[in-house]
Amino acid sequence: DTAVSQTPKYLVTQMGNDKSIKCEQNLGHDTMYWYKQDSKKFLKIMFSYNNKELIINETVPNRFSPKSPDKAHLNLHINSLELGDSAVYFCASSQDRAGGAFFGQGTRLTVV
Amino acid sequence: EDQVTQSPEALRLQEGESSSLNCSYTVSGLRGLFWYRQDPGKGPEFLFTLYSAGEEKEKERLKATLTKKESFLHITAPKPEDSATYLCAVQAGGTYKYIFGTGTRLKVLA
Numbered sequence: 001d002t003a004v005s006q007t008p009k010y011l012v013t014q015m016g017n018d019k020s021i022k023c024e025q026n027l028g029h030d031t032m033y034w035y036k037q038d039s040k041k042f043l044k045i046m047f048s049y050n051n052k053e054l055i056i057n058e059t060v061p062n063r064f065s066p067k068s069p070d071k072a073h074l075n076l077h078i079n080s081l082e083l084g085d086s087a088v089y090f091c092a093s094s095q096d097r098a099g100g101a102f103f104g105q106g107t108r109l110t111v112v
Numbered sequence: 113e114d115q116v117t118q119s120p121e122a123l124r125l126q127e128g129e130s131s132s133l134n135c136s137y138t139v140s141g142l143r144g145l146f147w148y149r150q151d152p153g154k155g156p157e158f159l160f161t162l163y164s165a166g167e168e169k170e171k172e173r174l175k176a177t178l179t180k181k182e183s184f185l186h187i188t189a190p191k192p193e194d195s196a197t198y199l200c201a202v203q204a205g206g207t208y209k210y211i212f213g214t215g216t217r218l219k220v221l222a
Contacts, residue, residue: 004155040214041150042212042214043201043212045209045210056209098143098144100146100161101146103155103156103157104155105155106153106154
């Protein structure tokens with residue numbers, strides 16, 4: 001039973017399109033995250049939610065909008081996709097805001 | 113500015129050849145230091161959390177230690193299956209923000 005699952009695993013889309021990535025965790029954790037891993041494999045936090053409340057909102061273009069309908073889900077919506085948005089996006093969760101995180105398998109987004 | 117630096121960038125070891133990976137950090141109020149392992153095409157896998165200087169954690173062939181300025185991940189008698197990228201991250205006290213290092217790519221040769 002997958003602990004943190006995100007869909008889709010691969011996403012290829014054209015510039016200017018709007019897309020969403022979904023994430024669900026079945027660990028009962030309170031905190032969820034979105035990370036971006038660039039081509040050099042550098043992981044950077046984008047957002048974090050704790051009990052559905054946004055607690056970390058890094059300097060990310062406002063084309064990126066997270067949404068947490070409940071504690072177990074954190075989705076990422078991206079408007080007007082640009083070439084530079086191509087990366088692997090990871091969802092993660094942790095028991096609380098101060099713990100080690102469990103990551104999903106990643107969504108490889110390619111914008112053409 | 114909060115920062116994490118890992119060294120070396122890449123490391124090749126023969127099977128059974130023990131070594132250490134380094135994670136140096138500067139952060140305003142360390143809340144925790146984390147080690148992860150990442151295999152190609154997969155998400156990072158959580159290994160350890162260290163909270164205070166002098167703390168040590170062990171798991172199989174891995175041992176993580178922490179000082180006020182750096183952490184070491186010691187790998188004892190590594191096997192080829194230990195080949196992966198090892199990532200270090202710190203969490204800043206006030207903001208709860210995580211900062212990752214760029215990782216050490218470890219290759220263990222049979």
